[in-house]
Structure formats: structure tokens, C-alpha cells
Amino acid sequence: MSTNETTPPANFIRQIINHDLKENKHNGKVATRFPPEPNGYLHIGHAKSICLNFGIAAEYQGTCNLRFDDTNPEKESIEYMESIERDVKWLGFEWSGLYHASDYFEQLYDYAVQLIKQGQAYVDSLSAEQIRAYRGTLTEPGKESPDRNRSIEENLDLFARMRAGEFADGQYVLRAKIDMASPNINMRDPAIYRIRRVHHHRTGDAWCIYPMYDYTHCISDALESITHSLCTLEFEDHRPLYDWVLEQLQTPSHPQQIEFARLQLEYTIVSKRKLNQLVMENHVHGWDDPRMPTIAGLRRAGFTPNAIRDFCERIGLTKQNSWIEMGVLEYCIREDLNENALRAMAVLQPLRIVIDNYPEGQTEQLEISNHPQRPELGKRNVPFSKVLLIEQDDFAKIPPPKYKRLVEGGEVRLRGSYVIKCNEVVEDAEGRVIELRCTYDPDTLGKNPEGRKVKGVIHWVSEQHAHPAEVRLYGRLFTVPNPDNEENFLDVINKDSLEILPDCRVEASLAEASPESRYQFERTGYFCLDAKDSGADRLVFNRTVTLRDGWVKD
RNA sequence: UGGGUCGUCGCCAAGCGGUAAGGCACGGGGUUUUGAUCUCCGCAUACCAAGGUUCGAAUCCUUGCGACCCAGCCA
Numbered sequence: 362m363s364t365n366e367t368t369p370p371a372n373f374i375r376q377i378i379n380h381d382l383k384e385n386k387h388n389g390k391v392a393t394r395f396p397p398e399p400n401g402y403l404h405i406g407h408a409k410s411i412c413l414n415f416g417i418a419a420e421y422q423g424t425c426n427l428r429f430d431d432t433n434p435e436k437e438s439i440e441y442m443e444s445i446e447r448d449v450k451w452l453g454f455e456w457s458g459l460y461h462a463s464d465y466f467e468q469l470y471d472y473a474v475q476l477i478k479q480g481q482a483y484v485d486s487l488s489a490e491q492i493r494a495y496r497g498t499l500t501e502p503g504k505e506s507p508d509r510n511r512s513i514e515e516n517l518d519l520f521a522r523m524r525a526g527e528f529a530d531g532q533y534v535l536r537a538k539i540d541m542a543s544p545n546i547n548m549r550d551p552a553i554y555r556i557r558r559v560h561h562h563r564t565g566d567a568w569c570i571y572p573m574y575d576y577t578h579c580i581s582d583a584l585e586s587i588t589h590s591l592c593t594l595e596f597e598d599h600r601p602l603y604d605w606v607l608e609q610l611q612t613p614s615h616p617q618q619i620e621f622a623r624l625q626l627e628y629t630i631v632s633k634r635k636l637n638q639l640v641m642e643n644h645v646h647g648w649d650d651p652r653m654p655t656i657a658g659l660r661r662a663g664f665t666p667n668a669i670r671d672f673c674e675r676i677g678l679t680k681q682n683s684w685i686e687m688g689v690l691e692y693c694i695r696e697d698l699n700e701n702a703l704r705a706m707a708v709l710q711p712l713r714i715v716i717d718n719y720p721e722g723q724t725e726q727l728e729i730s731n732h733p734q735r736p737e738l739g740k741r742n743v744p745f746s747k748v749l750l751i752e753q754d755d756f757a758k759i760p761p762p763k764y765k766r767l768v769e770g771g772e773v774r775l776r777g778s779y780v781i782k783c784n785e786v787v788e789d790a791e792g793r794v795i796e797l798r799c800t801y802d803p804d805t806l807g808k809n810p811e812g813r814k815v816k817g818v819i820h821w822v823s824e825q826h827a828h829p830a831e832v833r834l835y836g837r838l839f840t841v842p843n844p845d846n847e848e849n850f851l852d853v854i855n856k857d858s859l860e861i862l863p864d865c866r867v868e869a870s871l872a873e874a875s876p877e878s879r880y881q882f883e884r885t886g887y888f889c890l891d892a893k894d895s896g897a898d899r900l901v902f903n904r905t906v907t908l909r910d911g912w913v914k915d
Numbered sequence: 916u917g918g919g920u921c922g923u924c925g926c927c928a929a930g931c932g933g934u935a936a937g938g939c940a941c942g943g944g945g946u947u948u949u950g951a952u953c954u955c956c957g958c959a960u961a962c963c964a965a966g967g968u969u970c971g972a973a974u975c976c977u978u979g980c981g982a983c984c985c986a987g988c989c990a
């Protein structure tokens with residue numbers, strides 16, 4: 362909801378639009394679109410495109426459509442469509458219009474007929490293999506198909522019969538007649554229609570021929586009067602074809618395609634094919650696994666729409682291929698959550714401590730702030746009693762240098778509570794610390810002790826009042842910054858990306874937590890109540906990100 | 916001598932002929948009942964390289980070098 366009036370950073374697309382506006386190129390209108398293929402879940406790379414397209418539209422009082430590029434029914438589904446709508450909304454955007462390339466199948470067909478009539482498309486009987494052979498190579502021109510000079514009448518007849526279902530899949534293809542010797546391979550008579558008897562999730566079995574991307578996308582943009590068609594760098598070579606189709610067809614509008622570099626994030630992947638593989642082969646627990654770079658995964662991990670939008674703004678927009686460090690994304694979520702997440706105490710790996718000088722059976726409710734810098738977020742009661750639980754890491758038999766937590770004979774502050782002193786360490790037969798006998802200083806609640814300085818502060822819960830919880834610690838999915846560079850990206854999956862702590866104890870107030878609510882567990886990180894696996898009497902928290910750790914260990 | 920695109924700090928990124936913004940990361944100081952936050956300071960005589968034009972070049976020109984994309988009836 363930040364309505365800060367900071368001017369958005371300059372980037373080359375805004376410069377183009379500003380220039381177009383000055384020239385009154387599209388009657389002062391700006392219309393964009395976000396055009397995913399519904400063949401998978403949206404990921405952080407799509408978020409960049411979403412923020413760009415919807416952001417530009419909002420900034421220029423323009424429009425932005427959500428359009429499903431559903432021309433290849435083989436890989437697409439309703440589930441994916443629904444997830445995409447859900448994720449775009451969750452990110453905080455509203456589309457001006459919701460369209461599908463399949464809405465245009467009839468018009469697309471008519472336009473194809475027009476191309477044929479103009480002598481600019483022909484039905485080819487070459488097989489896929491033959492077409493590949495005829496295409497030539499990167500350095501050698503292609504050869505013309507024997508069918509290239511088929512008469513218009515025959516092409517019209519054949520194309521109609523392709524639609525009517527008279528031919529087998531792959532028997533014929535409709536090709537644009539451009540230039541088999543073009544140095545740009547995309548212009549060597551690209552296929553624009555193929556025969557494919559596959560049930561389409563929206564048009565059912567009405568069609569057995571489907572238009573190809575290059576032919577469909579430009580016309581869809583034109584039909585929606587898109588002014589700026591923003592896509593990623595790999596489509597640069599397709600722009601001449603985009604323009605060619607629209608020029609031949611004399612469409613009422615001719616959008617401008619502009620390409621930008623897709624997002625690449627270290628220690629993860631954003632290839633839909635590979636993400637799909639991770640899900641299908643159960644390397645993760647579904648598209649919304651908190652380790653996934655999908656919007657659904659980030660959401661379940663506890664990321665906020667705000668943080669993701671901020672991230673997309675921070676990484677900039679250029680035509681340079683680049684790799685963004687995870688630290689940037691982590692910074693964005695920490696910044697948001699530090700500001701907005703309520704604080705709470707949770708002990709992930711409990712160590713029992715007994716306050717010997719505290720009365721048996723007594724409980725006092727300590728009032729603790731929900732946020733150290735924002736008093737308006739209120740206070741909560743945290744019960745204190747004789748037996749407490751602290752983090753195993755917060756006690757050391759042999760402390761490392763500069764250790765400022767609890768040691769035998771030493772003092773430490775219990776966050777929001779008293780200063781305690783450890784008098785005795787109880788160990789089991791193997792020498793493992795199983796309990797600490799402590800005393801507390803009753804005169805240190807809300808004030809510093811007399812005549813001595815206590816540096817360390819640790820978190821705690823009351824054993825009898827705390828609630829059990831499962832905490833899931835998520836780490837990066839891969840062990841190397843660029844898994845895509847590996848021979849097989851599965852080889853570099855981080856086997857330790859998920860650590861489940863089944864026996865944690867969280868403070869009493871957390872029993873009230875609602876699904877997807879986010880907290881800072883003081884001193885350990887930001888956590889989100891898992892929306893799927895938490896229930897009435899089961900608390901499951903996912904770690905979104907750790908706290909920054911400025912402790913320079915030796 | 917196939918075509919297209921791109922080279923500014925460890926990672927992003929402004930800059931558009933007038934003498935290198937900003938963010939992240941990193942290092943150091945201060946505050947702090949989170950080793951968090953906050954705050955202060957530091958961090959490219961240098962813009963892929965070499966020539967050239969100019970009073971003046973990261974910006975213009977030339978020539979190199981490096982990286983990425985393209986030969987689906989995928990998008």
C-alpha cells in the first residue's frame with residue numbers, strides 16, 4: 362500500500378514510451394498485456410514481467426490485459442490457468458481485460474485465409490524432418506519446398522480441409538511464404554498452423570488445427586490494440602516476423618514489440634520445464650513448495666506481494682543478461698517483515714532450565730511489545746514460570762570467543778524478562794547437557810542490574826504454557842549459483858534444503874495465529890504459519906528467511 | 916565476413932559530449948533488553964581493449980576481444 366511518490370527508476374522502456382507519448386504515437390494511449398502460456402505455475406521471473414506490464418499501465422493511466430497464450434493444448438490446463446489468475450491477483454494487480462488466444466481462433470483462421478489469398482501462405486506436405494532439412498543452417502540458405510508454388514485455389518481448398526479434419530496429424534502444415542534465404546531463420550517460411558488432434562481446455566474438440574505462437578501473438582496484440590508488447594530477449598529474432606504478419610494483414614493496429622532481459626536468480630532456476638520436472642519427480646512437494654521460486658511457493662514460504670514487487674523494481678530493467686544475487690530478494694523480504702511482522706518467541710531446539718529461586722507453581726504474565734520500534738502494534742502477555750525452555754545454542758559449556766549468551770556461572774537477560782544466572786549444568790551419562798539450574802534476579806524486570814553489565818539477551822518460553830509446533834527450515838534449492846550451467850541440474854540439488862524441527866515450543870500467544878500470518882521469531886528469523894498443514898491443534902511454521910547475522914565468528 | 920543482442924564496482928544499475936547517481940553485498944564506528952532494526956563512515960582517477968575525433972569522451976568514430984540468443988509442426 363505504499364503510495365510513496367518516489368519516481369520510478371529510469372529504464373529504456375519508459376524512455377521509449379515517453380518518446381512515443383511525446384510524438385502522440387498511439388493517440389496518447391498505453392496498453393500492455395501479460396501473456397503467459399497456461400502450462401505451469403508462475404514464478405519470480407514472471408513476477409518481473411507482471412510488475413513491468415501492470416506497473417507501466419498504472420503509471421501511464423493505461424490498460425493491461427491478462428491474456429492466456431493457449432495455442433498448444435498439449436501442455437496446457439485449467440489448473441494452470443486458475444493458478445495464474447490467483448497469483449497475479451495475489452501480487453496485487455487487476456487486469457483490464459481477461460483474454461485467451463483461443464478467443465481469436467476464428468479470426469486467426471480468417472486472417473490465415475487472407476494470407477493465402479494474397480499468395481503469402483501455402484500448405485506444405487513436407488514432413489517435419491524434411492522441413493528441417495530444407496531450412497538450411499545458420500550459415501547456409503534454405504531450399505524452397507516443392508509445394509511453395511501451389512496455386513491459391515489449391516491452398517484454400519487444402520487449408521479448409523485441414524480444418525475440416527480430413528488429414529492426419531502432421532500430414533500438412535500451413536506456412537508463411539517469406540524468404541528461404543533469409544539470414545534470420547525465423548523468416549524461412551515459418552509454420553503458422555499445424556494439425557493436432559488434442560482436446561483443448563477451452564475450445565474442446567472444435568479445432569484440430571492450432572495456430573503457432575509467432576502468428577498468433579502479434580495478431581492477438583493487434584486485436585487488443587496493445588501499444589507496447591513487452592517480451593524477453595529470445596524473441597528479438599522473431600520481431601521481423603511479428604512485424605511481417607501485421608504488415609501483410611494490414612491490421613487496424615500495429616503494436617511495438619520491445620524485448621528486455623529475463624530475470625535470472627542465483628541458486629534457483631526459472632525454467633518452466635525444469636520446475637515442472639522438480640514437481641513431477643517429487644524433488645519438491647508440489648508447485649507451492651516453499652523452496653520453489655514460484656509465486657505460490659514464495660507465498661507459502663511467507664513472502665509478501667510487497668516484497669516481491671519491491672524486488673522487481675530494484676533489479677532494474679535492461680537488455681543485459683544478468684544474474685541477481687539471492688541477497689537482493691532476501692533484503693526485500695527482510696525489509697518488509699522487519700517493518701510489519703509482529704515479534705514472538707519460539708524455541709526451536711529446547712533446553713530445559715529451572716529457576717531454583719522462583720516459587721513453585723507461580724506464573725506471572727509479562728507484557729511484551731509486539732514490535733520494538735512500533736508501539737502502536739501493541740503488547741501481548743507472555744507467561745513466565747519456574748521451568749523455562751531456551752535454545753540449545755544459547756548455552757555453551759565451552760564458549761567460543763566473543764560468546765555473549767549463557768555459560769556456567771554467567772548471567773544473561775531473558776528477553777522481556779529477568780536476568781538469570783546459570784549455577785549448575787546437569788548432564789546425562791554421555792555428557793550431554795540436559796538441564797540448567799539457574800537463579801533469577803527479581804530486581805531486573807524492566808531495568809538493568811545494579812553494578813554489573815549483562816550483555817547477552819536470549820529468547821525463551823515457559824515450558825508449561827508453550828505450545829508444541831513443527832518448524833520447517835528451508836534453505837536454497839541448489840548448491841551452486843547457476844544450476845542451469847550443469848550438465849544435469851538435478852545433480853546440484855541441495856539435499857539439505859529442508860530441515861524439519863518436529864519438537865519446537867512457541868509462546869502461548871501463537872496458538873491464535875491465523876494461516877499465512879507472518880512473525881519474527883526473535884533472534885531466529887521470519888516465519889509464516891503454513892496454510893496447508895496447520896490445523897486446529899497443529900502449528901506448522903515455515904521459515905521465510907533468517908535474520909541478518911552480523912556476528913563475525915572467528 | 917550467417918543473423919540478432921549486450922559489455923560501467925563482487926552483484927544489479929543510472930549516465931545519452933562537460934569531467935562516474937543509487938541499491939544490494941562487503942569493511943569499520945555509534946545506539947540497542949533481538950549478535951536484528953536504526954545510524955554514521957568507507958568502498959570504480961575509472962567505464963571490455965586499442966586507436967582516433969574533440970578544449971573536453973563511459974558517452975561520437977574505427978578496429979579488435981568477450982558473452983548471450985536463433986536451425987520446434989514449443990512458447
